[in-house]
Amino acid sequence: MSAQGSSSVKVAVRVRPLNARERLEQNRICASVHSEDHEIALGVDRLFTFDHVFDLACNQFSIYDHCVKDLVSGLFDGFNATVLAYGQTGSGKTYTMGTALDTVSNDLTPETGVIPRAIKQLFEEMLLRVEASKDKGLPEPKFNVLVQFVELYNEEIIDLLTQEKNPQGIRIHEDTTGSIALKGVSQVSVAGPLETLNTLRQGALNRTTGSTNMNQVSSRSHAIFTVFLKQERASELNGESETREVEFLNAKFHFVDLAGSERLKRTGAVGDRAKEGIAINCGLLSLGNVISVLGSNRGGHVPYRDSKLTRLLQDSLGGNSQTLMVACISPSDGDLAETLNTLRYANRAKNITNKVSANQDKSSKIISELRQRILELEAKLTDYESGKKQFDVDGVEVNTLQYQENMLLTSERNQLAMRVRTLEAANEALRSRLVTQQMSSYNIPSLPVNGEVNGEANEEEHTKAFQTVIEQLERVRSQLFESEARCDKFEAEVKRLKEQKEMNSIIAKMAFEGDVDTDQSNAMIETLDKAAIAECTRYILDLEGKSLTRNDSIESDDYADEGTVDDDDSSHNDDTLYEARDAMCEDLVDLHAAISHKERLIAELETSKSELINMNKNILKQLQSSHERIEKVQAERDRVLQNFEKAEKGGSESAVAKKIRKEFEQKLNKLRAEQKALQAYENKCKTLERQKQKDLEQITKMKNEVKDLQTQKVKLQQNIVAENKKVQKALNEKRKFEAKAATQNRKYENKIRSLESHGNQLETFTKRTAEIMKQLKRELAKQTVRRGPATPRPNSVKNRVPLAGKSKITGAEMWSNIEKNVTAMINKGVLNLQLVEELDRQVEARKVILNEISQVEDMFAKSRDQNVRDVLIDELTGKKEKLTYIQSQIHQLNSQICDLDTNQEYPITVCH
Numbered sequence: 001m002s003a004q005g006s007s008s009v010k011v012a013v014r015v016r017p018l019n020a021r022e023r024l025e026q027n028r029i030c031a032s033v034h035s036e037d038h039e040i041a042l043g044v045d046r047l048f049t050f051d052h053v054f055d056l057a058c059n060q061f062s063i064y065d066h067c068v069k070d071l072v073s074g075l076f077d078g079f080n081a082t083v084l085a086y087g088q089t090g091s092g093k094t095y096t097m098g099t100a101l102d103t104v105s106n107d108l109t110p111e112t113g114v115i116p117r118a119i120k121q122l123f124e125e126m127l128l129r130v131e132a133s134k135d136k137g138l139p140e141p142k143f144n145v146l147v148q149f150v151e152l153y154n155e156e157i158i159d160l161l162t163q164e165k166n167p168q169g170i171r172i173h174e175d176t177t178g179s180i181a182l183k184g185v186s187q188v189s190v191a192g193p194l195e196t197l198n199t200l201r202q203g204a205l206n207r208t209t210g211s212t213n214m215n216q217v218s219s220r221s222h223a224i225f226t227v228f229l230k231q232e233r234a235s236e237l238n239g240e241s242e243t244r245e246v247e248f249l250n251a252k253f254h255f256v257d258l259a260g261s262e263r264l265k266r267t268g269a270v271g272d273r274a275k276e277g278i279a280i281n282c283g284l285l286s287l288g289n290v291i292s293v294l295g296s297n298r299g300g301h302v303p304y305r306d307s308k309l310t311r312l313l314q315d316s317l318g319g320n321s322q323t324l325m326v327a328c329i330s331p332s333d334g335d336l337a338e339t340l341n342t343l344r345y346a347n348r349a350k351n352i353t354n355k356v357s358a359n360q361d362k363s364s365k366i367i368s369e370l371r372q373r374i375l376e377l378e379a380k381l382t383d384y385e386s387g388k389k390q391f392d393v394d395g396v397e398v399n400t401l402q403y404q405e406n407m408l409l410t411s412e413r414n415q416l417a418m419r420v421r422t423l424e425a426a427n428e429a430l431r432s433r434l435v436t437q438q439m440s441s442y443n444i445p446s447l448p449v450n451g452e453v454n455g456e457a458n459e460e461e462h463t464k465a466f467q468t469v470i471e472q473l474e475r476v477r478s479q480l481f482e483s484e485a486r487c488d489k490f491e492a493e494v495k496r497l498k499e500q501k502e503m504n505s506i507i508a509k510m511a512f513e514g515d516v517d518t519d520q521s522n523a524m525i526e527t528l529d530k531a532a533i534a535e536c537t538r539y540i541l542d543l544e545g546k547s548l549t550r551n552d553s554i555e556s557d558d559y560a561d562e563g564t565v566d567d568d569d570s571s572h573n574d575d576t577l578y579e580a581r582d583a584m585c586e587d588l589v590d591l592h593a594a595i596s597h598k599e600r601l602i603a604e605l606e607t608s609k610s611e612l613i614n615m616n617k618n619i620l621k622q623l624q625s626s627h628e629r630i631e632k633v634q635a636e637r638d639r640v641l642q643n644f645e646k647a648e649k650g651g652s653e654s655a656v657a658k659k660i661r662k663e664f665e666q667k668l669n670k671l672r673a674e675q676k677a678l679q680a681y682e683n684k685c686k687t688l689e690r691q692k693q694k695d696l697e698q699i700t701k702m703k704n705e706v707k708d709l710q711t712q713k714v715k716l717q718q719n720i721v722a723e724n725k726k727v728q729k730a731l732n733e734k735r736k737f738e739a740k741a742a743t744q745n746r747k748y749e750n751k752i753r754s755l756e757s758h759g760n761q762l763e764t765f766t767k768r769t770a771e772i773m774k775q776l777k778r779e780l781a782k783q784t785v786r787r788g789p790a791t792p793r794p795n796s797v798k799n800r801v802p803l804a805g806k807s808k809i810t811g812a813e814m815w816s817n818i819e820k821n822v823t824a825m826i827n828k829g830v831l832n833l834q835l836v837e838e839l840d841r842q843v844e845a846r847k848v849i850l851n852e853i854s855q856v857e858d859m860f861a862k863s864r865d866q867n868v869r870d871v872l873i874d875e876l877t878g879k880k881e882k883l884t885y886i887q888s889q890i891h892q893l894n895s896q897i898c899d900l901d902t903n904q905e906y907p908i909t910v911c912h
C-alpha cells in the first residue's frame with residue numbers, strides 16, 4: 001500500500017452478528033458474504049463488490065491484519081493514513097475502531113479494536129527499527145509521537161484531551177500543500193503504548209454518548225483520534241554515495257469513528273437527541289456529497305466546505321492519504337434499507353482516488369536531491385575524462401564508438417558467463433540425480449565421477465540410464481504439477497469446507513441459543529406451573545369459603561371492564577350464570593358454618609365426657625380410701641377398748657378408758673362426716689353419668705347430622721365447579737369473540753392508515769411533479785429566449801427546412817427525455833419511500849406479535865384448566881400464523897427494495 005503516486009480509497013465491509021434484541025425479535029439475516037469473490041449479497045441477488053468483506057464471524061484481529069497493519073507500517077515511510085468507520089447507528093463502528101471504553105484495555109483481547117492494536121504495532125515497530133539500525137551499525141532513528149483527539153458535536157469541534165471547552169479557539173487550517181490541520185487543539189506527546197492508551201481512554205471518557213432505541217451507548221458525535229509520527233533517520237544509500245543523509249519524515253494517522261446515520265423515527269430520538277441526530281445526518285449528508293463528487297470522477301467543485309466534517313477529512317478523501325473506509329452493516333432484515341444505503345455510500349467511496357506522497361521534510365529532501373545530483377555530475381565528468389563520452393557535431397552528448405563496442409562486448413561476455421554458470425549448475429544437478437537414480441532404482445553401476453572413463457559398454461549403459469532418468473524426471477515433474485494442482489484444489493475445498501463448518505457452527509450456535517431460550521422458557525413454564533398449582537390450591541380453598549364469592553365478583557367486574565361486546569344475550573346469560581353461581585356459593589358458606597358449629601359442639605361434648613369419667617374415677621378412689629380409713633379406726637378403737645376391759649375386769653370403766661373412747665368417737669365422727677360428703681358427691685357423679693349417657697346419644701345423632709351435611713356440601717361444591725366451568729366457558733367464548741373483533745379492527749385500522757399514507761404520498765408526489773414540471777418549463781422557456789428564433793439561411797431552402805425540423809425534434813425529444821427521467825426518478829423515490837415505510841411497519845408488527853405470543857404462552861403455562869388451554873392454543877396458532885405471514889412480508893419487501901435499487905442509482909441519502 002505504501003507506494004508513492006495515486007491510490008484509491010479501499011473499502012472494507014463488516015457485517016456484525018445479530019444482537020440479543022434482534023434475535024429475540026426473530027429478525028432474519030439478509031446479508032451474506034462471499035469472501036473469495038469479495039462480494040456481499042443483500043436480499044436474494046443484490047451484489048456489491050469491495051476490497052475486503054468480513055462476515056458475522058470475523059474477529060477484530062482479522063480485520064486489523066488484513067486492512068490496517070500495512071497502513072501503520074506506511075507511517076514510517078512518511079505516508080498519511082486514515083481509517084474511517086461508517087454505518088448506521090448500532091452497526092459496530094465504535095466496536096471496530098475500539099474507542100468504546102470497555103474495549104480500550106492495556107492488553108490485546110479478542111474484543112480489542114483497531115486503534116489500540118495500531119498503537120501497539122506503532123511502538124513495537126519503532127523498537128524493531130531501532131534494533132535493526134543498531135545491528136547495521138547505523139545511527140538510531142529518533143521518533144516523536146503526538147496524539148490528538150477531537151469530536152465534532154453539533155457542528156462544533158471539541159478537544160477531548162483537555163478539560164477547557166473553548167470551541168471558538170479551534171480553527172481548521174489548510175496549508176499550501178493542501179494538508180489540513182487543527183489549530184488550538186491540544187496535541188499530547190506520548191512515550192509508549194500504555195500512555196497512548198490512557199490518553200485514548202481519557203478522550204473516550206469525555207466523548208458525548210447517549211442511549212437510543214437502536215443502541216444503548218450510541219455515539220452522538222463524529223470522533224477523530226489522530227496519531228502524529230515525527231521521525232529522524234539515516235537515509236538510504238543513493239547511487240555511489242558513501243554517506244547517508246539525515247531525513248525527517250512526518251506522517252499522521254486519522255482514526256475516524258463517525259456517528260451513525262439514523263432515522264429519527266426508528267431511534268425514537270426526541271429533544272436534544274433529535275437535534276444531535278439531525279446534526280449527525282447533516283454532516284453525513286455533506287460527506288456523502290463529497291464522496292459522490294469524488295467517486296463520480298467527473299471532476300468539478302468538491303463541496304468540502306459544506307460541513308466541518310468534510311473539511312476535516314479533506315486530505316483523507318481525495319488528498320494525500322492512504323484511506324480505508326470500513327462500512328459497518330447490520331445483518332437484520334429490518335435494517336435492510338439502511339444497509340443498502342451504507343453499501344451504496346461505500347460503493348461510491350471506492351472510486352475515489354487519492355494522491356499519496358511521502359511527507360519528507362523539505363530541506364532534508366532538497367539536500368539529499370542536490371547531493372544525488374552532484375554524484376551524477378561527478379560520474380559524468382569521469383566519463384568525459386576517461387574518453388567514455390564525447391560531444392558530436394551537433395553538440396549532443398554521445399558515447400564513443402570504442403566505448404560502445406566495449407560495452408557490447410562486456411555485456412555479451414557477462415551473458416555468456418552467466419549461461420556457462422547456469423549450464424554448469426544444471427549439469428551438476430543432473431549428474432548427481434543420475435547417480436542416485438542409477439544406484440537406487442535401476443541398479444546401474446555408478447557413473448565415473450570427474451570425467452573418469454570405464455570403457456565403451458559402460459558409457460552406452462550410462463547413456464541409456466541417463467535417458468530413462470530424464471524420462472522419469474519428466475514424468476515425476478508432470479506428476480508434481482498434477483499433484484500441485486490437486487493440492488490447490490484440495491486447499492480450496494478445505495477452505496470452502498472450513499467456511500461451511502463455520503457457518504454450520506454459527507447456525508448450530510444460533511439453534512443452540514434458540515434451545516437455550518426454549519429451556520429457559522421451559523424452566524419459566526415449570527416455575528409458572530408451580531405457581532399455578534399454588535394458585536389453584538388457593539382457588540379451591542377459596543371455593544370453600546367466602547373469598548370465592550368476592551374473587552369471582554372482582555373477576556367478573558374485570559371482564560366487564562375489558563372491551564365492550566354488543567351481545568345482549570350473551571351478557572344476559574353471563575349474568576344469570578354469575579347469579580346462580582353466587583347463590584350456590586352463599587349456600588355453601590352457610591353449610592360450611594353449620595358443619596363447623598356442629599363439629600365444635602361434638603368436640604366440646606367429647607371433652608366434657610372424658611372429664612366426667614376422670615372425676616368419677618377420683619371420687620370412687622376417695623370413697624374407697626375413706627371406707628378403709630373408717631374401718632381401720634373402728635378396729636383400732638375396738639382393740640384398745642378390749643385391752644382396757646381386760647385390765648379392769650369387774651370394775652367400772654376408768655377415766656383413761658373413757659378418754660380414749662371419746663377421742664376415738666370424735667375421730668370416727670369426723671371420718672363419718674367425710675364419708676357422708678363423699679357419698680353425696682358420688683350420687684352427684686351418678687347423676688352426671690346418666691347425663692353423660694344422654695349426651696353420648698346426642699353426639700351420635702349430631703355426628704350423623706354432620707355426615708349428612710358434608711354429603712350435601714360435596715354435592716354443592718360439585719355443582720359450583722360445574723357452574724364455574726360454565727362461567728369460564730362463557731368467558732372464553734367472550735374473549736375469543738373480542739380477540740376476533742380486535743384483529744378485524746386492527747386490520748381495518750392498518751388498511752385505513754396505509755390508504756391515508758398512500759394518499760398523502762400521492763399528493764406530495766403530484767405536488768412535487770407539478771413543481772418540477774413548472775421549473776423545467778421555465779428553464780426551457782429561458783433557453784429558447786436566450787437562443788432566439790432560428791434564422792434561416794437565405795440561399796439554402798433545402799438546408800433550412802430539415803434544420804428547423806431537426807432542431808424542433810431535438811428540443812421535443814430533449815424535453816420528453818427530461819420529463820421521463822425526472823418522473824421515473826420521482827416515481828422510484830416515492831416507491832422506495834413507501835417500501836421502506838411498509839418495512840418499518842412490518843418490523844414493528846413483528847415486535848408486537850412476538851410480544852403477544854409470549855404473553856399467551858405465559859398464560860398457557862399458568863393455566864390448568866383444559867378449556868382455557870384449548871382456547872389459548874387456538875390463539876397461539878393464529879398468532880404464529882400471523883408471525884409467519886409478517887416474516888414473509890418482510891422478506892418480500894426486502895427483495896422489492898433491492899430490486900428497485902438494482903434498477904436505479906439514487907443520490908446518496910442518509911435518512912428518509
Ligand SMILES: Nc1ncnc2c1ncn2[C@@H]1O[C@H](COP(=O)(O)OP(=O)(O)OP(=O)(O)O)[C@@H](O)[C@H]1O
Nearest residue numbers: 016017089090091092093094095215218219259260
Ligand atoms: N462485530 C461485532 N461483534 C460483536 N458485537 C458487536 C459487533 N459489532 C457491534 N457489536 C456490539 O453492538 C453494539 C453496538 O455497537 P457500536 O456501539 O460499536 O455501534 P455504533 O455503530 O458505534 O453505533 P452508534 O453509531 O450509535 O454509536 C455494541 O454493544 C457492540 O459491542
